[in-house]
Amino acid sequence: MTNHQIIEILNEIAELLEVKGENKFKIRAYQKLSRFLSSYPYELKDIYKEKGIKGLTEIQNIGEGIAKKIAELIDSGKLTYLEELKKSLPENLEMLLKIPGMGPKTAFLLGDKFKIKTISQLEKFLLSGKLREVKGYGPKIEEKLLKGIELYKKGEKRKLLGEAYPIAYKIINILKDKVKIDYIAPVGSLRRMEDTVGDIDILAVCDDKKKLMDTFTSLDFVDSVIAKGEKKSSVHLLEGIQADIRVFNKDEIGAALQYFTGNKEHNVLIREIAVKKGFTLNEYGLYKGKKKIAGEKEEDIYKLLGLSYIPPELRLGADEIKLAAENKIPQLVDLKDIKGDFHIHSNYSDGRDDIETLAKEAIKRGYSYIAITDHSQSLKVAHGLSIQRIKEQMQKIDKLNKKYKDKVLILKGIECDILQDGTLDYSDDVLQNFDFVIGSVHTNFKMNKKEMTERILKAMDNKYLKSIGHISGRMINMREPYELDYGAIFDKAAKNNIALEINAQPERLDISDIYIKEAIKYGVKFTIGTDAHIFESFDYIIYGVGKARRGWATKDDIINTYSVEKILKWMK
């Protein structure tokens, strides 16, 4: 029973309780825990095995009630409570609830009174016009639900951060072009730099609100308008994702950002603090009675609530608020601190560009160094480098380093396969010639937790290894990560002075940010690498930095912030 599975079950319980019309705070408790666990770095089953129920209740948002249920799930794989809950309700409600526009009330009505169990039954029912006979329902609702079914059938998944970000900026640039806008920015999960986003949230400040909304809802790539008001509109895009916009006045921008950045749990906790202090907080401002006491700047709101500023990436509703109250939010690493990129492929292996092109791009970005890290010999599909090719590449790099002396330093790197037995893909007398060796697993993924951990730990005995590439092997939405004993790896990484890579490819984002904070406690350092195969992908660095920030990393934790002198020393 993985955390992932437990999260799904908690969500299912919350949904069913909603349909039952249960106490909404009880429902919130399940939702809150579910969200909390999605960024929790330890497996509950390990904690339960070690410390029992008591270990579980020590975790934030888990009390006696849910601890017992989790224990039953781990012990037996089943949950009597959920089974009973399902029995007491119409079948297949979960499916109905996934239809956009269908909430708990309507789903219950359809399941209970009209015995609807399948999508095709629902379609027939809606087309028959029988729903409008129920008080409170009419033809527009039937239509809306039919549209919801079409959307549901598309089965759209959450988009990768790296897919959604460019779409958000496409929208922003068009709007800026067509309407006079004072401020516009991506917010929600995009601003928090989550791995994936459920929709694109945009916040704007603009005088001509009507024109902005007209423009937004009539963009070329809008395929349906879900809602359109003067403060808020929602559309669905051809790209297969929803976009929400909210428009505010200038003096509300701080409160608006605070609200629209979220996450929801963070907002609720912040608003609770406001209430305790005798204030109210909404998206327009912080109020003491009728009097507005903050709203222009996010910082002011946090400050008046007795908190230091909390960067968006940390706003999870976990422990960031407590730490802000104690003034213990660290100065996080920033994009402007980054001096180089530690994972780049050239046309020597499976990259598109020659090394000189890559070096020029690095110079353009103001980098001090880049590491060229092509694939190693056994990875034939990616044209892994033979020993002869390594020699040629090194000579080439020497030449370029002469040519671009004082402009950028090209590091002789390699992304060396960690073979099934934990040895590296070249012998030490080859590896010793590189400045920077990444060890990556690209083959034989189907090993259990113990075997895969041992494989990686073994590789870490090699004194030339400097960083572990994309450690979990996950491909977001496509391939699950393999299980690892992260504690053992962090421990050895810190002791052997081996960094972990934050791979910034949108589909990888690996090591996952939920582990970074833990690793830092062990003293582990990180190299951020875009894994670029074309120079345009140097852009992915923003996602890498975002992940580092979500892991509470400071400048010191990230090797890419070091000067040339310092990295040369570190690589020795």
Add this chain to the structure above:
DNA sequence: GCCGTTTTCGGCCCGACTGTTTTCAGTCG
């Protein structure tokens, strides 16, 4: 169902849009 240096019981965020209403419920942010 969870939580707490004021509380172990009584709190638990607040608002926009739509469709159906003649005052508001439902859904979503």
